[in-house]
Amino acid sequence: MATATPTTSGAPTPAHATAIRLRGVTKTFGRGESAVTALRGIDLDIPAGELTMLVGPSGCGKTTLISILAGLLSRDGGDLAVFGTDLATLRRDRLAAWRRDNVGFIFQQFNLVPQLSVSENVSVPLVLKGESVGAAVRRADELLATLGLEGRGKSSPLKLSGGQQQRVAIARALIHDPRLLVCDEPTSALDAELGRRVMELIRGRSTRPDRAVVVVTHDDRIFHLADTIAHVNDGRIDQLTRRTSEPPTAGSHR
Numbered sequence: 001m002a003t004a005t006p007t008t009s010g011a012p013t014p015a016h017a018t019a020i021r022l023r024g025v026t027k028t029f030g031r032g033e034s035a036v037t038a039l040r041g042i043d044l045d046i047p048a049g050e051l052t053m054l055v056g057p058s059g060c061g062k063t064t065l066i067s068i069l070a071g072l073l074s075r076d077g078g079d080l081a082v083f084g085t086d087l088a089t090l091r092r093d094r095l096a097a098w099r100r101d102n103v104g105f106i107f108q109q110f111n112l113v114p115q116l117s118v119s120e121n122v123s124v125p126l127v128l129k130g131e132s133v134g135a136a137v138r139r140a141d142e143l144l145a146t147l148g149l150e151g152r153g154k155s156s157p158l159k160l161s162g163g164q165q166q167r168v169a170i171a172r173a174l175i176h177d178p179r180l181l182v183c184d185e186p187t188s189a190l191d192a193e194l195g196r197r198v199m200e201l202i203r204g205r206s207t208r209p210d211r212a213v214v215v216v217t218h219d220d221r222i223f224h225l226a227d228t229i230a231h232v233n234d235g236r237i238d239q240l241t242r243r244t245s246e247p248p249t250a251g252s253h254r
C-alpha cells in the first residue's frame with residue numbers, strides 16, 4: 001500500500017515535500033503473445049513546489065507513467081500516492097471527481113473536443129467545477145489572449161494550426177489552476193518564442209509549495225527549467241539529474 005501520509009485533498013503541502021510517490025509501479029498492456037510491458041517498476045518521488053521533467057526515448061513509457069499518476073490509467077502493481085491519496089482506492093466516480101479537482105493534463109495529441117469551440121474547450125474544467133458558462137468562457141478568452149490566441153475563441157479547434165491547437169490544450173490544463181499539472185510534450189508544436197512563453201507559465205505554476213508540475217519533453221531548449229530531470233529507459237527510471245547541488249529528493253532508482 002502507499003506509504004505517504006494521507007492528507008485531505010485541500011491540505012497544504014510543505015515546499016519540497018513529496019507530492020507524488022511511486023514505488024515499483026508496473027503496467028503491461030494486453031495479454032499473452034501481444035502483451036507489451038510499458039513500466040517495469042518505477043521508483044520516483046516527485047517533490048511539491050518544483051518542476052520535474054521526464055525524458056527518454058520514444059516508447060520507453062513516459063506517457064504511460066504520467067497517465068497513471070494523473071489517474072487516467074490504472075497501474076498493475078506497486079504503490080502510488082498522489083498528495084497522499086492512493087488512487088487505486090478510489091471508485092470510478094470518486095476518481096473522476098479527484099481528477100476534476102486536482103489535475104490539469106496537456107495531452108500529447110491535444111485531445112480537443114471538435115464539437116466545442118476553442119473557448120468552450122478551455123472553459124470545460126471551470127464549468128465542471130460549477131462556474132457559469134458565460135463567466136468560464138470570459139476567463140477562457142483572457143487566458144487564450146495571453147497565449148497569443150485573442151479573437152480565436154469562437155473558432156472550431158479543427159480550423160487551427162497544430163501549434164494553435166497545442167496552446168488551446170495548454171490553456172485548458174491551466175485554467176482551473178490545478179494542484180497537479182501534467183504536460184506531455186507541451187512545446188512540441190511551438191516555435192522558440194512561444195515555447196518560452198508557455199514554459200514560463202508552466203514553470204510559474206510549479207513554484208507554489210502546494211503544487212507539482214510534471215513535464216514530459218524531448219525539447220532540450222527547456223531542460224534548464226527543470227528542478228529534477230528523471231531519465232526513463234525501458235520502463236524504469238535509470239538516472240536522476242538535479243538542477244542544484246542538493247542531494248536528489250527522488251526515490252531510490254536503478
Ligand SMILES: Nc1ncnc2c1ncn2[C@@H]1O[C@H](COP(=O)(O)OP(=O)(O)OP(=O)(O)O)[C@@H](O)[C@H]1O
Nearest residue numbers: 029030036037038057058059060061062063064065
Ligand atoms: N493503450 C496501449 N495499448 C497497447 N500498448 C500500449 C498502449 N499505450 C502504450 N503502449 C505501449 O507501451 C509502451 C510505452 O508507450 P508510451 O506511450 O508510454 O511511450 P512514450 O515514452 O510516451 O513514447 P513517445 O515518446 O513516443 O510518446 C510502448 O511500447 C507502447 O507501444
Ligand SMILES: [Mg+2]
Nearest residue numbers: 062063108184
Ligand atoms: Mg508519449
